[in-house]
Amino acid sequence: MNLKELSTILGLSQTTVSRALNGYPEVNEATRQRVLVAATQHNYRPNTRAKGLATGRALAIGHVIPMATKHEMVNPIFADFIAGAGETYARNGYDMVISVVDDGDEAQVYRNLKARGTIDGVILHGPRMNDPRIPLLDEIGLPYGVHGRASGINTPYCWLDVNNRSAFRRATDFLLDLGHRRIALVNGLEFMDFAHRRRGGYEDALRARGVPIDTALMRSDEMTEVFGYRSAVEMMARPEPPTAYLVASMICALGVRRAIEEAGHVLGRDISVVTHDDMLSYLQNGGDVPIFTATRSSVREAGRLLAELLLDRISDTTAPPGHILLEAELMVGRSTGPLATPALPNSAKD
Amino acid sequence: MNLKELSTILGLSQTTVSRALNGYPEVNEATRQRVLVAATQHNYRPNTRAKGLATGRALAIGHVIPMATKHEMVNPIFADFIAGAGETYARNGYDMVISVVDDGDEAQVYRNLKARGTIDGVILHGPRMNDPRIPLLDEIGLPYGVHGRASGINTPYCWLDVNNRSAFRRATDFLLDLGHRRIALVNGLEFMDFAHRRRGGYEDALRARGVPIDTALMRSDEMTEVFGYRSAVEMMARPEPPTAYLVASMICALGVRRAIEEAGHVLGRDISVVTHDDMLSYLQNGGDVPIFTATRSSVREAGRLLAELLLDRISDTTAPPGHILLEAELMVGRSTGPLATPALPNSAKD
DNA sequence: AATCATCTTCAAAGCGCTTTGGATGACCGA
DNA sequence: TCGGTCATCCAAAGCGCTTTGAAGATGATT
Numbered sequence A, B: 001m002n003l004k005e006l007s008t009i010l011g012l013s014q015t016t017v018s019r020a021l022n023g024y025p026e027v028n029e030a031t032r033q034r035v036l037v038a039a040t041q042h043n044y045r046p047n048t049r050a051k052g053l054a055t056g057r058a059l060a061i062g063h064v065i066p067m068a069t070k071h072e073m074v075n076p077i078f079a080d081f082i083a084g085a086g087e088t089y090a091r092n093g094y095d096m097v098i099s100v101v102d103d104g105d106e107a108q109v110y111r112n113l114k115a116r117g118t119i120d121g122v123i124l125h126g127p128r129m130n131d132p133r134i135p136l137l138d139e140i141g142l143p144y145g146v147h148g149r150a151s152g153i154n155t156p157y158c159w160l161d162v163n164n165r166s167a168f169r170r171a172t173d174f175l176l177d178l179g180h181r182r183i184a185l186v187n188g189l190e191f192m193d194f195a196h197r198r199r200g201g202y203e204d205a206l207r208a209r210g211v212p213i214d215t216a217l218m219r220s221d222e223m224t225e226v227f228g229y230r231s232a233v234e235m236m237a238r239p240e241p242p243t244a245y246l247v248a249s250m251i252c253a254l255g256v257r258r259a260i261e262e263a264g265h266v267l268g269r270d271i272s273v274v275t276h277d278d279m280l281s282y283l284q285n286g287g288d289v290p291i292f293t294a295t296r297s298s299v300r301e302a303g304r305l306l307a308e309l310l311l312d313r314i315s316d317t318t319a320p321p322g323h324i325l326l327e328a329e330l331m332v333g334r335s336t337g338p339l340a341t342p343a344l345p346n347s348a349k350d
Numbered sequence C: 001a002a003t004c005a006t007c008t009t010c011a012a013a014g015c016g017c018t019t020t021g022g023a024t025g026a027c028c029g030a
Numbered sequence D: 001t002c003g004g005t006c007a008t009c010c011a012a013a014g015c016g017c018t019t020t021g022a023a024g025a026t027g028a029t030t
Helices: A003-010 A014-021 A029-041 A048-055 A078-092 A106-116 A133-140 A164-177 A193-208 A225-236 A250-262 A299-315 B003-010 B014-021 B029-041 B048-055 B078-092 B106-116 B133-140 B164-177 B193-209 B225-236 B250-262 B299-315
Strands: A060-067 A095-102 A121-124 A144-147 A159-162 A183-187 A218-220 A244-247 A272-277 A293-296 A323-326 A329-331 B060-067 B095-102 B121-124 B144-147 B158-162 B183-187 B218-220 B244-247 B272-277 B293-296 B323-326 B329-331
Touching (some): A003 A029, A014 A029, A060 A106, A078 A095, A078 A299, A095 A106, A121 A133, A121 A299, A144 A299, A159 A299, A164 A193, A164 A293, A183 A193, A218 A225, A225 A244, A250 B250, B003 B014, B060 B078, B060 B299, B078 B095, B121 B133, B144 B299, B164 B244, B164 B272, B244 B250, B250 B272
Parallel strands (some): A121 A144, A183 A244, A272 A293, B121 B144, B158 B323, B183 B244, B272 B293
Antiparallel strands (some): A095 B095, A293 A329, B293 B329
16 A cells, blocks of 8 residues: 555545645645544555655664674674664664674775665764774764764764763772772773773772772673683682672673682672673573672663664754763672681681 | 766766666676776765665565563574674675564564565564464565474474474483483473473473473573572472473573572582573683583574575565574583482482 | 635655666678 | 668656645635
């Protein structure tokens, strides 16, 4: 069923039917009702492509997700972010177009999407420091919203970020307050902006207390379970092993926990762990009491909000680009405790 | 830059330029080269919507991913599957359109996508037994490929599945061979087809050895870490706890492991665990030696292959729908071992 | 009764592409 | 010389929608 057929059935012109459906005022209210009824009755939906051609808008947003070529690694937070953004798009009648791209080929993909008119705007995932994609998108003239920020880029752009610096500073402070001094940082790849900022927060906190920053207690890589495990194993083998770990993601923290328990330690008693929890739907941090003490911020909510920001930007190009800085909350769970006094065996206790 | 502009620059008609670019024979080879050069030079890309309008094809595939409304739960294998399918689409010039939908609203979404002509076909995720979406898609006339199968539906359709039944039968056999008799099944939701089949394989194996099937050793729910943990905790508290666990996913197995280690047992010595490993990029099963003994099958590869199957189906509607049954391999890791001979008190037993 | 403003409605022109159904020569054999 | 066959190229129609510019109908105004 297309417009032409529908209008023939109704004995009206395409113009009138189109206007009736799109809520234009210059159509008799009775006629509009008649049209509306007929449209639902015949299950009419305007053809996306035709509508797009006529209006010049695609009513679609692209997500270009970079894939680490080396490990064919897709960021696990992606699914939940998409789910959140998808809600916003659905509410606003937009489609979501996804391209999974080897990092490096991205520029071509953006140009393509723009030139072919597939989308009206794009979400940029996984920004790096001085990320070249941002000036690129400005140059191309494709509206965008960044999930995160890019240190070093000072032109205004639309973004949503978690305050990673303050989150990790607070987490570090929390561990310092518990008496820990040898605090390890198991971080994401530090050319990624978020990881860079987290490290900044960690160092700020240490510096503020005069605790020396020891690069031997810092690791940085893709945030897999195995990476968490290996990092903890290595650092536990040191003459002066860390008494606490600050970890960049839940998955990574699971690896750290494995190492800790495999070594016969009790999490939260012998060794403390704080992680960042993106609140992924399939990786909830325990039940009532969180397993891990964690800085927490919903990546799904981030998806919802950033999508809104971008749609706003598209509908009003003149307004300055919006941005949102989310504060993560620190949830105290069972994975942290005061620095274990290496005094007599714990027989006295318990 | 559009066709009209490009053809003006070249001093040719739109027809000729179009044909040159699309590889039609009736254009002089010299002219074609001239066109090709000009096209790349001016960064020309045909407008997707216009092309779609003219050809009647969208050059896009939809993925409708159902979301458990209750828990806002998105299946974690989704990201990797998408990455695989995305590769195939990119290679074939297709876009990927994703809709995240509350389960229940799906029918409307499919009708919409079809009526609006947004896509040429769709991938159906998470099929259930007698899944009503399959007859629905047949009725609508929207080509589709199913990731999995739907028991109870006997009309031919295009699918790709892992042989879940044989995989879980083999895994169970493996545990039986090691001497285990009380083998727990920590399964996914059993109205999902894959979980149903896995349970079938598990029961087949037990039955074949005359081992009684004990529903007290079976759990079924969404495959989260917490679910794995709780299931194991509960079952370990039984008077005759399982000596081995067959678990439906890595994430779930992480929870089972947590419960086991928290109870002071050693994984692979005191208690065995076999899981299914979808080879998710961010959840690799250990390094050289897998942590978990697992039935293994790459969900990313599944994405690649199913996408190909669907594109084939779309390009040749007359051919019978293709399907692929992947066999999972059983990787022996460190989480399994022979039945521990009960040393002290339990020695009288059995 | 003629004029005008106000509602409604419509025909037709695009949006950028593919594709049908010719043109236009060049070349060839008769 | 002429019709016929190819090889190239083109004008124009059409895909399904929005939107511009106008026209008819109605009622109010003079």
